[in-house]
Amino acid sequence: MKKKKESSILKKLLRLGVKLALAVVALVVIFIFSVKLGLFGKLPSEKVLKNIQHQQATKIVDKDEATIGLLFRVYRSNVQYEELPDHLIDALIATEDARFFEHHGIDYRSLGRVLFKTVLLQDRSAGGGSTITQQLAKNLFPRDINNKFDIIVAKVKELFTASKIEDLYSKEEILMLYLNTVNFPDNTFGIGAAAQTFYNKSVDQLTTDEAAVLIGSLKANHTYNPRLFPENSLERRNVVLSQMLKYEKIDEATFDKLTALPIKLNYTNIQPNYGIAGYFREQVRKQLVEWAEAYQKKTKKEIDIYGDGLIIHTTLDKALQEAAEKSMKEHMALLQKAFEREWGNGGKWNDYEVYAKYVRQTQAYKQLAKEGKAENQIMPLLSQKENRSYYDINKLKTAKISLIDSVKQSIKQLQAGFVALDPDNGDVRAYIGGKDFQHFKYDHVLQSKRQVGSTFKPFIYATAIEGGVDPCKYFPANAVEYADQEGWKPVNSDDEDYKYLNVTMQEALRKSMNTVSVKVLEEAGIADAIKTAHEAGIKSSLPEVPSLALGTAELSMMELATAYTAFLNKGYHFEPRMITKITTASGEVLAEFETKEGEGRAFDKETAALLLEIMKTVVDKGTASRIRWKYHIQSEIAGKTGTTQQNKDGWFVGITPDLVSVSWVGADDGAIGFRSTALGQGANSALPIYAGMVKQMEKSKELNSEYLNRFEKPEQAIFNQLDCPPVKEDGFFKKIFSNKDKKKDFNEEGKQNTNIFKRIKKIFN
Incomplete structure (x- = not known):
């Protein structure tokens, strides 16, 4: 009886177990089908699965389809x-x-x-x-x-x-x-x-x-x-x-x-700002944002520049960019050391009024000020040392320094910029906005405007020649005090007075004589010189003052480079171009960007040819001659150096038949400049970036053949106009009876005279 009872209970438990198992199975089946029916959220449809898409990095390529960076x-x-x-x-x-x-x-x-x-x-x-x-x-x-x-x-x-x-x-x-x-x-x-x-x-x-x-x-x-x-x-x-x-x-x-093999990585930290030409790629990105908005508005199609896997075809030359970046890095490391060594402890970055304005912009200072502390209480607190990262000589370092010390380290860093344009179409071939995009985002090619110094002089000379001034006309090289300009007396960078010397335009530009440039501007006329510059592609407002002849105008590097292309294009220029076309990953063209010729003509082809010949002498035996004697570069090059007051900006413009390059060096803070002209002049601070790049170009078969060709030989008439002794000394009686120290006014007489010649020239042309 007991066994029957146990057997009955066991059967009941078994039936219950089976029922429970079936119930669980039923629940699982119901649950599974409810998931399939979408009761817990829709399953992806067949249409969605057929069109599986996911974000893909947009690729930025150079003019030869080589990848230079990604957007993602x-x-x-x-x-x-x-x-x-x-x-x-x-x-x-x-x-x-x-x-x-x-x-x-x-x-x-x-x-x-x-x-x-x-x-x-x-x-x-x-x-x-x-x-x-x-x-x-x-x-x-x-x-x-x-x-x-x-x-x-x-x-x-x-x-x-x-x-x-x-x-x-x-x-x-x-x-x-x-x-x-x-x-x-x-x-x-x-x-x-x-x-x-x-x-x-x-x-x-x-x-x-x-x-x-x-x-x-x-x-x-x-x-x-x-x-x-x-x-x-x-x-x-x-x-x-x-x-x-x-x-x-x-x-x-x-x-x-x-x-048995060890793990060997070749790690490349790929981030949106990784790769060469960081500043260039950022400008491309900004242009893409604008384009995408316009494209979506026009086509009603959504586009994602960070995830649609687009191919952005640019004008950059990767090999040239790499050569320029390498040269810049090497030169700036040496220049920064020399700059700090020359100043010692007397650098302006150690002046309270200079560094304090940057300290006040830090979050730490603002927080302490918010707590009610006065500046004389805050500064000692920010002088306490702790482990901090700071940028120094082309790399990030870590040391136990104060926040104030890290600020000083930052503001004493020299910056550099470089841009190279194809004069035939305005295409940007190389672009360096600063010495390290990872740490310094400010772009000195397009965002910054600095005084351009003597690099502006060719436009003054071109205006004078256009106005009828003979390139062989002799200008007194002595310094003159201009009474109507509050006693302003421009002098030459070499401090030479040249009291009884008279020089041609070629000699004056070769030696970058400030005293003569002002006198040439008198002949050219300020208004006409400004008009010439604007027609050459300069868009910034230019000061209507005699010091324009010395380059007191503040321009972007891109403007200056654009304007110089007019010397290779018979007086015309093209607007800079960075993007040629935008395609999908499969090759569908979404947009194309044509070259755009600038409005107006700055000067005629004869004037352009004359200035090119003159600027060749600047490189061969003038202020840029270290290209020859120091860097031993043999390629045909024309150029112009530039240095601003107190050696705050150094410039160099290098010209070959197929490339116009502009390099600049200076500190971001206007109070900081080089201690000496020997170190800070454009020929020493900016020119080596260009020279280092050209040295690499001469060794590269591809770059050499593309950018370092010989200039087209000008007509004999051009040589005839420059065929005169560069220097003429005052005669005995002129030395006795002329008063070279007499004050004068900067007047319009020369402008009026040249305008007459200009009108006559146009009639005969």
Whole structure:
């Protein structure tokens, strides 16, 4: 009786168990179908899955299609399946999904193992059980997790999505999509980005051990980051290689050889501002923002310059840019040391009134001021030393210094700028806005306007020649005090008086004589000189004062470079161009940007040819002659140096038939200049950037043939106009009876006379 009773209870429990199991199964089935029906959020539709898209970095390329940088929110660069090496695919499948080619998105054997071991036995060593296709689904449609139930819902969604993906795509396409979307260490998305970041190479160049390192990192991006934890990464790499051995993707000998190798990275920290031509790329980005707004307004189509994988075709020459950046870095390191050594402890950056204004702009100062502290209380607090980072001689350093010391370090840094234009179309071939885009964002090519010094003089001389002044006319080289200009007395940078000497324009420009330039401006007329400059492409307002002859005008580097192209274009100029066209990754052209010729003609072709010949002598035997005797450059070059008052700005303009280059050096703070003209003059501060670049160009077959050609030989009439002795000394009686020290007014007589000649010249032309 007792046995019957026990048997009855057992049957009841069994029936109850079966009912409970069936109920659980029913609930699971109902739950699964409710997920499929979208009761817990819609599943991606077939249409969405057919058009799988994800953000892809926009690529910026140079004039020859070489990549110079990327624009992205998250760094991702897609690759095609054909670019994926076999050993990369083998490593992925052997490690993540050994039966990938056997299942249809769901590996039921692995799923069963996970359910039994992980859920029932609480053994987490069983792994996640997700196939590559399921992981792809997770990558494409990120989970929205708030609790454990959400994880279950997400897993079921991924099962259905994975099955749909398998229906729509081939196995090869799934592998390509997966490797383009998966997240690798250091916030790099996709195998293309990972290969570039960690090994500075394309995917198809990855070796087997390198592929194993990257695939191994997928298990835990941080833990197996080869940059941060090389030992962990090495151990994980060898696990991947052992899986490849297990599934016969490599043999024993290869396994032994590869596991013995150390991890060697060629790490490239790819960020939006990474790469060459940072300042140029930032200007391109700004132009793209404006273009995208206009494009969307016109076409009603959305466009994302950071994620649509656009190709931005620019005018930059990567090889030339690299040569310019290399020259600038090398020169500025030496110049900065010489600059600080020359000033010693007497540098202006140590003056309270100079550094204090920058200290007041810091958050630390503002916070203390907000707390009610006076400046005499704040400054001692900010003088306390602690570990800080600061920029010095082309790199970031760390030392125990005060906030005030770090401010001084910043403001004493010399800056540099460089821009090179193709005179035939205005295309920007090289562009350096400062000496380090990572640390100094201010762009000295377009944002900054500085006094240009003697680089403005050719426009004064061109105006005078246009007005009828004979290039062989002799101008007194002595210094004159102008009574109507409050006793202003321009002198020459070499401090020579040249009291009884008279010189031609060629001699005056060769030696950059300030005294003569003012007298030439008298002949040319201030208004006409300004008109010439504006027609050459200068857009800034120019001061209507005699000191214009000495370059007191404040211009951007781009304006100056643009204006100088008129000397190679018979008096005409082109507006600067940075972007030639914008295309999609597949090659569809979205926009094209034509060259744009500037309005007006600054001067005729004869005047342009005369000034070019004169500026050749500046390089061959004038203020820029160190190009020859110091740098031993043989190429044909015309040019002009420039130095402003108190040696605050150094300039050099270099001209070859196919390139106009402008370099500038100075400190950002107007109170800081060089102590001596010997160090601060444009020939010493700015010219070496250009010279260093040209030295590299002469060694490069491509750059040499493209930019260092010979000038077209001018007509004999040009040489005839310059065929006169450069210097003529006053005669005996003129020395006795003339009063060279007499004050005079800066008058309009010369302008009136030249205007007559100008009118006559136009009649005969």
